[in-house]
Amino acid sequence: MKKIDKKVADSYFREKTRNMIIYFIVWFLVSYGVVLLAEPLSEFTINGFPFHYFMGAQGAVITFIILLFVNAKLGDAIDRKYGIDEEKNRQISSGKVLDH
Amino acid sequence: MDTQFLVSLSIILATFALYIGIAIYNKAKATSDFYVAGRGVPPIFNGMAIGADWMSAASFIGMAGTIMLLGYDGLAYIMGWTGGYLLLTFLLAPQLRKYGRYTVPDFIGDRFDSHTARVIAAICTIIISFTYSIGQLSGSGVVIGRLFEIDAKVGTMIGVVLIAFYAAFGGMKGITWTQVAQYIILIIAYLIPVIFMSLQLTGNPMPWISYGELVGKMGELDRELGISEYFAPFTNGTKWQFLALMFTLMAGTAGLPHVIVRFYTVSTMKAARWSGAWALLFIGLLYLSAPAYSAFSRFILMTKVAGSKITELPAWTKTWVDTGKLQVADGNGDGVLQWSELIISNDIVVMATPEIANLGMFVIGLVAAGAMAAALSTAGGLMIAISSSFAHDIYYRVLKPNATEKKRLSVARWSIVLATLFAGLIALNPPGAITQIVAWAFALATGTFFPALVLGVWWKRSNSKGVIAGLLVGLGVTLAYIFAAKYGGFTILGIIDTGAGVFGAIAAFTANIVVSLMTPAPSQKIQDEVMDLRYPEQMVYKNGDVWMNDDGPKSV
Numbered sequence: 104m105k106k107i108d109k110k111v112a113d114s115y116f117r118e119k120t121r122n123m124i125i126y127f128i129v130w131f132l133v134s135y136g137v138v139l140l141a142e143p144l145s146e147f148t149i150n151g152f153p154f155h156y157f158m159g160a161q162g163a164v165i166t167f168i169i170l171l172f173v174n175a176k177l178g179d180a181i182d183r184k185y186g187i188d189e190e191k192n193r194q195i196s197s198g199k200v201l202d203h
Numbered sequence: 204m205d206t207q208f209l210v211s212l213s214i215i216l217a218t219f220a221l222y223i224g225i226a227i228y229n230k231a232k233a234t235s236d237f238y239v240a241g242r243g244v245p246p247i248f249n250g251m252a253i254g255a256d257w258m259s260a261a262s263f264i265g266m267a268g269t270i271m272l273l274g275y276d277g278l279a280y281i282m283g284w285t286g287g288y289l290l291l292t293f294l295l296a297p298q299l300r301k302y303g304r305y306t307v308p309d310f311i312g313d314r315f316d317s318h319t320a321r322v323i324a325a326i327c328t329i330i331i332s333f334t335y336s337i338g339q340l341s342g343s344g345v346v347i348g349r350l351f352e353i354d355a356k357v358g359t360m361i362g363v364v365l366i367a368f369y370a371a372f373g374g375m376k377g378i379t380w381t382q383v384a385q386y387i388i389l390i391i392a393y394l395i396p397v398i399f400m401s402l403q404l405t406g407n408p409m410p411w412i413s414y415g416e417l418v419g420k421m422g423e424l425d426r427e428l429g430i431s432e433y434f435a436p437f438t439n440g441t442k443w444q445f446l447a448l449m450f451t452l453m454a455g456t457a458g459l460p461h462v463i464v465r466f467y468t469v470s471t472m473k474a475a476r477w478s479g480a481w482a483l484l485f486i487g488l489l490y491l492s493a494p495a496y497s498a499f500s501r502f503i504l505m506t507k508v509a510g511s512k513i514t515e516l517p518a519w520t521k522t523w524v525d526t527g528k529l530q531v532a533d534g535n536g537d538g539v540l541q542w543s544e545l546i547i548s549n550d551i552v553v554m555a556t557p558e559i560a561n562l563g564m565f566v567i568g569l570v571a572a573g574a575m576a577a578a579l580s581t582a583g584g585l586m587i588a589i590s591s592s593f594a595h596d597i598y599y600r601v602l603k604p605n606a607t608e609k610k611r612l613s614v615a616r617w618s619i620v621l622a623t624l625f626a627g628l629i630a631l632n633p634p635g636a637i638t639q640i641v642a643w644a645f646a647l648a649t650g651t652f653f654p655a656l657v658l659g660v661w662w663k664r665s666n667s668k669g670v671i672a673g674l675l676v677g678l679g680v681t682l683a684y685i686f687a688a689k690y691g692g693f694t695i696l697g698i699i700d701t702g703a704g705v706f707g708a709i710a711a712f713t714a715n716i717v718v719s720l721m722t723p724a725p726s727q728k729i730q731d732e733v734m735d736l737r738y739p740e741q742m743v744y745k746n747g748d749v750w751m752n753d754d755g756p757k758s759v
């Protein structure tokens with residue numbers, strides 16, 4: 104066990120949280136945002152769909168899937184940057200199975 | 204006995220044999236395996252299992268029909284049931300995995316160091332999962348009943364026996380691999396008819412791209428008929444109801460115990476992140492196809508069925524009219540069936556469309572097998588959630604801490620059998636439509652677990668009194684709003700019973716925060732444990748400092 108500088112630990116958490124806030128802003132805009140503006144947005148069409156319908160049926164879902172994969176990938180990159188070893192994580196968490 | 208019956212029966216029996224075979228092969232031996240599959244399921248397969256767990260009879264049988272009838276307003280289900288995975292994967296799943304408990308009530312009981320909170324959480328789990336499973340069992344009853352032309356009640360009983368069998372003897376491990384198989388069957392069964400219809404109607408084998416132009420065309424047809432356009436927003440409810448329903452479905456997703464427990468089956472926080480991403484990809488395949496399914500079904504009904512002579516209707520109409528789910532009355536007596544004279548229940552759209560589009564016996568049988576996979580897989584996961592709440596959280600952690608592992612396993616199995624039988628009994632005369640029951644389960648999860656878990660993971664100051672107040676107030680407000688909106692006609696901003704979770708969640712967050720602040724903070728140890736959830740497994744938070752663990756489990 105070695106101690107990590109407080110600043111380093113804080114910046115790990117900050118980076119993760121900042122990314123999460125960005126994901127949630129996008130998440131909000133493509134779902135709630137489009138619903139709130141459904142009437143004006145229905146003037147545009149995309150691939151034959153009125154825009155609000157396209158977002159509800161396809162656009163939002165595809166954005167959600169992309170956000171989750173971006174999060175998984177960037178999450179791994181942040182872990183690597185801070186020297187986290189997934190193999191160690193696995194050992195630690197299998198050792199942490201509670202005794203009951 | 205006609206050929207269709209034999210074809211459908213063989214397909215269903217073959218898929219059942221596969222599921223049961225996998226369950227027997229993986230027959231669980233130890234309790235740890237029974238609940239969480241030994242924690243070693245790779246993310247991509249765990250993603251498929253989450254998908255099968257997640258997509259129930261409501262998604263498979265009910266959703267496309269709901270969208271067909273509600274038009275744009277039905278899309279709240281599409282966005283709600285997919286967007287919730289972001290709340291789950293960002294805010295809860297990896298953190299709960301690091302905390303490392305078997306069940307959701309276990310987390311709540313240990314995080315807040317309170318047996319009262321544990322028991323309330325276990326009871327909430329049982330209420331939510333039980334409500335949900337009634338819908339699944341009656342869904343499987345409808346499919347079996349319709350298919351074999353027997354009473355839906357007998358069909359429900361067949362479903363009960365199957366679920367009790369493999370949930371009780373396979374445990375989660377059996378279920379994980381069974382659910383992987385079920386996901387594959389159900390997604391094939393859903394995509395084949397959509398792709399065939401797309402080829403039939405547009406000549407393009409990619410339904411996701413081709414149905415846009417049909418949506419536009421149907422708008423023109425609707426204008427000619429003088430009804431509101433298929434894609435026009437908020438024709439079946441207010442904008443606030445749309446938003447409230449969408450929020451309820453999203454937050455409910457993140458609070459459903461049988462979905463969360465899936466994330467305990469992965470090895471690490473990283474694996475939890477990837478499981479969430481794979482799960483939504485696999486779920487998204489069906490959810491992106493459902494609106495296409497609706498559009499094709501509606502287009503076929505509008506152009507091929509409506510407008511035909513009432514005496515020359517195709518053969519499929521008769522069987523479905525007999526079920527009482529389809530009405531084709533010639534109201535104005537001109538001998539022609541108009542669009543307005545065709546009344547179709549949203550529960551039969553997915554099942555009937557392959558017949559309407561004349562896709563052949565194999566496809567019809569496959570759709571029935573897929574619907575059964577959807578109903579059974581979800582019911583299996585729900586039963587595990589119920590049995591672990593009872594056998595683990597109430598029996599072992601509170602009532603009999605000295606019970607042997609063998610005894611606990613037998614209590615878990617018996618609680619599955621009893622819960623399945625009891626849910627089956629209620630499903631014989633369900634208290635509402637399937638989609639309605641499922642929506643209530645989501646509203647209850649939004650009003651109880653979503654606030655309790657989010658505050659439990661992200662706010663170290665939240666304490667046992669706060670969480671108890673939050674759970675009880677959230678449960679009470681959600682239930683009260685459902686009943687007031689459904690039976691009393693009471694609504695706020697046009698939000699009806701299916702959007703009740705919004706009010707439950709607001710009340711629960713408020714109660715949890717206010718009561719927590721008015722009572723003493725949790726112990727330093729608990730606050731440290733909550734801070735620890737911010738970091739990956741290898742980083743450990745202790746007394747205000749973060750430590751890097753390079754020596755493996757021994758030094759923890």
